[in-house]
Amino acid sequence: MAAMLQPQIILLKEGTDTSQGKAQLVSNINACTAVADVVRTTLGPRGMDKLIHDDKGSVTISNDGATIMKLLDIVHPAAKILVDIAKSQDSEVGDGTTTVVLLAAEFLKEAKPFVEDGVHPQNLIRSYRTACYLAIEKIKELAVSIEGKSMEEKKSLLAKCATTTLSSKLIGGEKEFFAQMVVDSVISIGNDDRLNMIGIKKVPGGNMQDSFLVNGVAFKKTFSYAGLNNNQRNPSQYQSIVDAEWNIIYEKLDKCVQSGAKVVLSRLAIGDLATQVLGTCEIFEEKQVGNERFNIFSGCPSGRTATIVLRGGADQFIEEAERSLHDAIMIVRRALKNSTVVAGGGAIDAACCIIAGKSQLFINSYAKALEVIPRQLCDNAGFDATDVLNKLRQKHALPSGEGASFGVDINTGGIADSFANFVWEPAVVKINAINAATEAACLVLSVDETVKNPKSESAQGEAAASAMGGRGGGAAFRGRGRGMRRR
Numbered sequence: 001m002a003a004m005l006q007p008q009i010i011l012l013k014e015g016t017d018t019s020q021g022k023a024q025l026v027s028n029i030n031a032c033t034a035v036a037d038v039v040r041t042t043l044g045p046r047g048m049d050k051l052i053h054d055d056k057g058s059v060t061i062s063n064d065g066a067t068i069m070k071l072l073d074i075v076h077p078a079a080k081i082l083v084d085i086a087k088s089q090d091s092e093v094g095d096g097t098t099t100v101v102l103l104a105a106e107f108l109k110e111a112k113p114f115v116e117d118g119v120h121p122q123n124l125i126r127s128y129r130t131a132c133y134l135a136i137e138k139i140k141e142l143a144v145s146i147e148g149k150s151m152e153e154k155k156s157l158l159a160k161c162a163t164t165t166l167s168s169k170l171i172g173g174e175k176e177f178f179a180q181m182v183v184d185s186v187i188s189i190g191n192d193d194r195l196n197m198i199g200i201k202k203v204p205g206g207n208m209q210d211s212f213l214v215n216g217v218a219f220k221k222t223f224s225y226a227g228l229n230n231n232q233r234n235p236s237q238y239q240s241i242v243d244a245e246w247n248i249i250y251e252k253l254d255k256c257v258q259s260g261a262k263v264v265l266s267r268l269a270i271g272d273l274a275t276q277v278l279g280t281c282e283i284f285e286e287k288q289v290g291n292e293r294f295n296i297f298s299g300c301p302s303g304r305t306a307t308i309v310l311r312g313g314a315d316q317f318i319e320e321a322e323r324s325l326h327d328a329i330m331i332v333r334r335a336l337k338n339s340t341v342v343a344g345g346g347a348i349d350a351a352c353c354i355i356a357g358k359s360q361l362f363i364n365s366y367a368k369a370l371e372v373i374p375r376q377l378c379d380n381a382g383f384d385a386t387d388v389l390n391k392l393r394q395k396h397a398l399p400s401g402e403g404a405s406f407g408v409d410i411n412t413g414g415i416a417d418s419f420a421n422f423v424w425e426p427a428v429v430k431i432n433a434i435n436a437a438t439e440a441a442c443l444v445l446s447v448d449e450t451v452k453n454p455k456s457e458s459a460q461g462e463a464a465a466s467a468m469g470g471r472g473g474g475a476a477f478r479g480r481g482r483g484m485r486r487r
């Protein structure tokens with residue numbers, strides 16, 4: 001009776017909302033699963049696209065996991081972690097952003113029954129980390145190196161990776177055409193690893209095959225230009241002050257001549273100042289692209305740049321095509337650098353499931369979660385996922401290991417050797433995705449309490465409160481504490 005009469009101790013600011021323990025964990029897991037459900041249907045060549053429009057009226061149609069996640073405006077604090085890993089996957093490797101979200105959510109989904117049964121999350125986290133390590137070792141073991149091949153061979157291998165990336169996009173119908181273009185552009189910038197050396201210019205109109213690659217720079221004709229001898233103007237009619245100005249121009253032009261420039265570009269009329277000087281280039285031409293005039297400089301030996309001029313119908317379509325090309329460009333750069341590839345179509349994910357069976361329950365759950373990729377590829381294509389997964393498991397369980405490259409055959413609904421069918425992905429995409437997804441899952445599992453502070457009161461309000469000796473008759477303490485009462 002005495003215990004019941006103890007005064008209530010308030011540790012947190014009034015209005016603070018907290019929830020903790022198992023219920024909190026389960027609610028976080030549910031939120032992450034809900035977010036993954038949004039992008040689930042976009043996975044793979046038969047995946048659907050999402051149309052997102054905001055209150056400003058801008059419309060985005062996209063298949064790209066990171067783009068969708070960014071636009072979703074998620075408010076749940078735990079689910080925001082998924083947005084972050086999608087973003088980091090996008091900036092790190094460019095592709096695999098849907099994969100990473102699905103994997104993270106699936107790891108959590110598999111952990112949920114254990115959490116509900118009272119398993120301590122730290123046990124799960126430890127096993128998940130071990131499983132992640134095992135899966136990545138497996139990927140490294142199965143990865144095939146493209147090192148030491150001739151340039152021609154390398155180009156065709158890289159094109160395979162780009163094709164796999166593009167096959168799940170809106171421009172998938174023209175994947176070979178664009179894959180070639182992407183590989184050529186990446187090769188043409190050489191070892192220069194700066195992504196901004198590959199420009200993409202969007203010109204609405206025409207069809208996709210009208211897109212072309214310029215081995216140099218191309219831009220809308222916003223400059224006035226002229227051969228150097230056109231720039232010799234007679235300054236005599238001007239007063240001395242103007243003469244001086246002309247001298248400056250001549251000096252500059254002299255410098256241009258000395259630099260070997262053949263063309264001077266200026267935003268304003270060339271009579272003002274030549275603002276930009278380019279080095280030599282093999283071809284300079286002015287070309288009509290759609291209803292725009294374009295200046296095209298190709299074969300510039302000093303500045304290794306490439307520009308893809310993208311044509312297509314609606315604005316949203318070209319925007320999405322640009323995002324898809326960005327994915328493909330990133331993938332080719334990655335494959336070129338790391339030079340190992342793995343079989344796609346869920347093959348590598350199914351192969352990683354081999355880590356199961358060896359040891360304990362939680363690792364088995366992790367392995368099962370990896371199957372979400374082939375399962376989702378089937379679901380999105382309208383195949384019987386259970387049937388395909390059974391076949392896949394059988395193949396991958398073959399002791400000889402010959403079935404390791406078998407994945408979902410997106411054309412027939414059965415299984416096929418993804419490697420032989422050239423459904424290739426750079427190993428780094430998978431390694432990064434698995435690492436990031438595991439980290440995110442572990443992060444969510446390690447949170448057992450969420451504290452939401454009420455909006456900070458105005459300074460005036462606070463002053464008034466302290467003058468009153470604090471709220472709750474002086475019993476209110478600010479700060480955080482675990483032993484607080486649940487509200």
Ligand SMILES: Nc1ncnc2c1ncn2[C@@H]1O[C@H](COP(=O)(O)OP(=O)(O)OP(=O)(O)O)[C@@H](O)[C@H]1O
Binds near residue numbers: 044045095098165377
């Ligand atoms: N021809 C194909 N047959 C089978 N699977 C394929 C084929 N082409 C691609 N895939 C698979 O589709 C998956 C990729 O799908 P998708 O590109 O939609 O998602 P993502 O790469 O994870 O995310 P995002 O591209 O949105 O960043 C990979 O697992 C890949 O192996």
Ligand SMILES: [Mg+2]
Binds near residue numbers: 095097165168327
């Ligand atoms: Mg992709």
